Amino acid sequence: xxRYFLPTLTAxxxxxxxxxxxxxxxxxxxxxxxxxxxxxxxxPRWDERAETFLTAYSTEYQRLYTxxxxxxxxxxxxxxxxxxxxxxxxxxxxxRMAAFTxxxxxxxxxxxxxxxxxxxxxxxxxxxQTALYNAANSPQTIAEVVKRRIQAEAAQTEKLYGFxxxxxxxxxxxxxxxxxxxxxxxxxxxQQIWEASKEIGPTLKDGLLNLRDxxxxxxxxxxxxxxxxxxxxxxxLSREEMLTLVRKLNDELRPLYRELHxxxxxxxxxxxxxxxxxxxxxxSWLPNRWGQDWSAMVDVKGLDLDPVLAKKGAEWQVKQxxxxxxxxxxxxxxxxxxxxxxxxxxxxxATYKKNxxxxxxxxxxxxxxxxxxxxxxxxxxxxxxxHELGHIYYYLTYTNPDVPPLLRGGANRAYHEAMGSLMGxxxxxxxxxxxxxLVDAKSKTDQTxxxxxxxxxxxxxxxxxxxxxxxxxxxFYADKLPADQLNAKWWxxxxxxQGIVPPTTRGEQYLxxxxxxxxxxxxxxxxxxxxxxxxxxQLHDHxxxxxxxxxxxxxNYYGSKEVGAFLADIMRPGASKDWRTVLKEKTGxxxxxxxxxxxxxxxxxxxxxxxxxxxxxx
Numbered sequence: 137x138x139r140y141f142l143p144t145l146t147a148x149x150x151x152x153x154x155x156x157x158x159x160x161x162x163x164x165x166x167x168x169x170x171x172x173x174x175x176x177x178x179x180p181r182w183d184e185r186a187e188t189f190l191t192a193y194s195t196e197y198q199r200l201y202t203x204x205x206x207x208x209x210x211x212x213x214x215x216x217x218x219x220x221x222x223x224x225x226x227x228x229x230x231x232r233m234a235a236f237t238x239x240x241x242x243x244x245x246x247x248x249x250x251x252x253x254x255x256x257x258x259x260x261x262x263x264x265q266t267a268l269y270n271a272a273n274s275p276q277t278i279a280e281v282v283k284r285r286i287q288a289e290a291a292q293t294e295k296l297y298g299f300x301x302x303x304x305x306x307x308x309x310x311x312x313x314x315x316x317x318x319x320x321x322x323x324x325x326x327q328q329i330w331e332a333s334k335e336i337g338p339t340l341k342d343g344l345l346n347l348r349d350x351x352x353x354x355x356x357x358x359x360x361x362x363x364x365x366x367x368x369x370x371x372x373l374s375r376e377e378m379l380t381l382v383r384k385l386n387d388e389l390r391p392l393y394r395e396l397h398x399x400x401x402x403x404x405x406x407x408x409x410x411x412x413x414x415x416x417x418x419x420s421w422l423p424n425r426w427g428q429d430w431s432a433m434v435d436v437k438g439l440d441l442d443p444v445l446a447k448k449g450a451e452w453q454v455k456q457x458x459x460x461x462x463x464x465x466x467x468x469x470x471x472x473x474x475x476x477x478x479x480x481x482x483x484x485x486a487t488y489k490k491n492x493x494x495x496x497x498x499x500x501x502x503x504x505x506x507x508x509x510x511x512x513x514x515x516x517x518x519x520x521x522x523h524e525l526g527h528i529y530y531y532l533t534y535t536n537p538d539v540p541p542l543l544r545g546g547a548n549r550a551y552h553e554a555m556g557s558l559m560g561x562x563x564x565x566x567x568x569x570x571x572x573x574l575v576d577a578k579s580k581t582d583q584t585x586x587x588x589x590x591x592x593x594x595x596x597x598x599x600x601x602x603x604x605x606x607x608x609x610x611x612f613y614a615d616k617l618p619a620d621q622l623n624a625k626w627w628x629x630x631x632x633x634q635g636i637v638p639p640t641t642r643g644e645q646y647l648x649x650x651x652x653x654x655x656x657x658x659x660x661x662x663x664x665x666x667x668x669x670x671x672x673x674q675l676h677d678h679x680x681x682x683x684x685x686x687x688x689x690x691x692n693y694y695g696s697k698e699v700g701a702f703l704a705d706i707m708r709p710g711a712s713k714d715w716r717t718v719l720k721e722k723t724g725x726x727x728x729x730x731x732x733x734x735x736x737x738x739x740x741x742x743x744x745x746x747x748x749x750x751x752x753x754x
Contacts, residue, residue, distance in 0.1 A: 159329035176742070181679045182255040188331050190263050192538070196492045197267075198541045200236050202500040203650045204229040209499065211290065212491040212508055213478045215236055223290040230286040234274030238282060243271050243358070249401055262712060263542045272358035281357075285350035291341040293655050298493045299339065303332040310492050311481070311510060316542040318423045318432040323408045327639045344650050345619055348612060348678045351659065364613040367660040371548050380603035381727075382663045385670060386633065388729040389598050392736055394754045395743035396591060400430060402750055411648035415753040416631060420639040426652060428600040436586050438579035439517045439566065445574075450480050456572070459730035460563060464528050464693065464700030470503050473528065481510040493653050496527030496556075501541045505531050515564075522563040526556035532711030547706070547715040549661060553668030555707065558675055561590075561596055567692035575619060587689065588741045595736060596634075602666035603633030608649055609660045619680035620644050635754045643690060668727050669718065675706075678723045 167257035172730045180188070203385050207229035213221045236242070246268045246433045253261045275280045301308050303316070318331045348363075355366040370376035397417065423432035428734040445453065474500075482490055490508070497506045507524045511517045530552055546552035562568060566586070581601050607629050611617040617625055623642055630636045642648060654662050680688035683698050692744050693699045706722055719727060 153270075161735070170465070182249065182252040183257060183260065186249050186256050186260045186264065187338070189249065191201070191518070193242065193267060194263075196236055198501050200233040201230075201541075202504075205235045206496065209497060209506070209508075210619055211293055212297065215294065216487070217298055217300075217489075220294065223257050224293045226293075227287045227290040231283055233285060234282045235276055235279070237270045237416075238272075238274035238276045238279075240276055242276055242712055243275065243277070246271065253688060259543075259712060263540055266542045266711070268358075269370060272355050272360060275357040278353065278519075280356045281350060281353050284573040285347065285354055288350055289657065292340065294338070295339055295343060296656050297655060298489060299336045301332060301335065302470065303329060307480075308332070311512070311683065313425065317425065321408060322747060323410065323421070327418075327420040330425065333425045334596065334642075334646060334648055337579065337643060337650045340650040340656060341619075341622075341647045342657060344647070346657075347656070352613060360398050360605050360612040363650075364660045366611050367503050370608070370661075371443065375610070378663065379606070379610060382606050382666060385602050385666060385729050386599060389595055392591065392595050392733065392740065392743075392754075393599055394752060395740065395747060396430075396596060397745055397754050398747045398750050398752050399434065399744060401594075401753075402747075403433065405721070413751070414637075415751070416635050416637040418639045419630070419636050422636070426600060426739060427630070428597050429593050430596045431589050433592055434585055434589040436581055436589055436634070438581040439575060439586060441569070441574055442513075443520060445518055446513040449513050452519070453511055453513065453518050454479055454519045457563070459617045460522065460523060460694060461529050461700075463695045464703070465697045466700060466704070467532070469525075469528065470505065470532075472504050473506060476504070478507040478508050479511055481512065485625065492522055492721075496524045496537075498544070499532040499546045502535055503532070512616070514614050519560040519564055523556035523560040526551055526559040530555050530707045533704055533707035536708065538708075539710040539712050543711040545711040545716045547709070547713060548667075549664040550667035550671055551706070551715060553665050554671035555703070557668055558672045559677060560674065560702075561594075562693045565689070566614055567686075567690050571694050583689065584660075584742050586740070587736065587750060589711060591736050591739055594732070596667060599633040601669075602663050603656070604629045605652070605662035606666070607633070609655070613660055621668075623648055670727060670732055673732035674719065674723050674725065674728070674730075675703075677704075677735070685691045689738075 161350070200235060201425045204226075207222070207226040211226045214222060216222075246264050248270065249256065250261070252262075256264070270404055276282065295576050301310065301313060303313065310333070313329055313333045317326065317333075320326050320329060353361040355363055360366040360369065365375040368375050371378065374654075401413050401415075401417055404417070405411075408421065417427070419427055420429075422430055424430065462468060478490060481492075482488070490510075492510045494509045495507070497508065499506060505528045507528060509517070509520065509524060511521055530546065531544070546555075564568075566581055567577075574583075604626070608617075611625055612622070621644070623644050623646050627638055627642060638648075676691075677688055679693070679699055679702065680686050680691050683702060684691055684693070684696060686692070702722070706718060709718070718727065719725070
């Protein structure tokens, strides 16, 4: 998922027009009768002044947001090598947005209104705080810096998604590389595929270092010490509090990860015909470019969906995901979704490229919702399609009269991912799949192998997301990691948190962290995804046990209006309610990895048995 919080001007003029102007009485000769006292216009109450401001601000914000998002959409869906017109249009639209949200007049008014927040409604305060948070990303007190940052981001996006990957002398897509890493058994070829996926890194280095400086300078103008701190503040947490939280999650899942890591080293050594089991996993051995998802290591008999899905085709998967949400009581998708989304791979021989990374877009903070995907008939895209539609239905549910445009977002950023991932998990459980006729309900499936496959997806992700990614970006932005230590730091963290090492020495001529799209264009917030998995298991645990009364490992949400109502209740307020309150009210507990650890507890005995006599290195 991708969001754009950008800046605004015309509301500022409207605001100054609202300020009360006292009339000075005119001097007269000595009157014979006492004059009537000069009437002073009523001074607007602070809540009225806030409402006038917010009405004007929101109208202009929504208009400029829509223009900027349309430009971003074109930049992501039509990338023509050598053509910079889209990048230019995107930069100009984002500059207009920045000029508004970060205008000095708006910042002044926002601060003044928030100085009187005790006289405002809770909803007004939340909107004003959101507007001030948005302003910090584009303060016009340093307009030139903001302009340079926006142009640099547009240029980085062009480089990122326009790169021509080559393997075995041919141009390949990232989808191709991912497929090869899932299937290739020759370790030498695997290394070549993995290295091909990292070729983009060096081309992004100068741009990323420039963006680090520009992002930090931008938020420093409104008092944030660095960009990482700014992003964490969206959760109501300091940088230290966010790091403490993600480290706690890593610690809670460490025992399970340690077993999975040991299991993977031995099993993959066997698979690739290696007599020597390495102490740490070579990155090229794993079925994912960053080692964030190892689930392709395991095929569960009776649950191999690829052949069935290949026959059904890509379009069926999208329509089926929509039918799932409708079965829970959500409406059909608006026609614009199918008219304007970019859902499938480009045809062979297309003269342009597109971003293949799946994302969901709320184009106008209203009913124009779209998804950017490259859906193919396979299990990974089946799950991804359900995930992306989770975002889409979240957008549509909080687009209601009770939620002002400024608060049309998730309860926090992680909630959006949690909703998507929750539906991805639900849509891959056996009773659900059997109900759709995708698997035979009578077929014997190994529950332990199913759980292992899920753990190799969800549990292996946490050390990457909350460990490697979060710690590297913290070092990069907050600790000003030197330019000659970027790659070394990345691999130091990969070894510490994931137990992964590069297949060969990766010096500073490479920039492996930059091969992850989020480092470039969705920065310093990857912990969102880790937190989302934790929230996902808390929600799933509650749904399975308290609503469906089913085993959390074998649920079928399909057709349950009660599940739909539970989810809609979380989605409907958007960002107008505090995320901690929402979680406590809906599940009865605070944020914790308890449900996730408990879900995978039955797997621990199996892994310990498999790992008996094996060497642990983490």
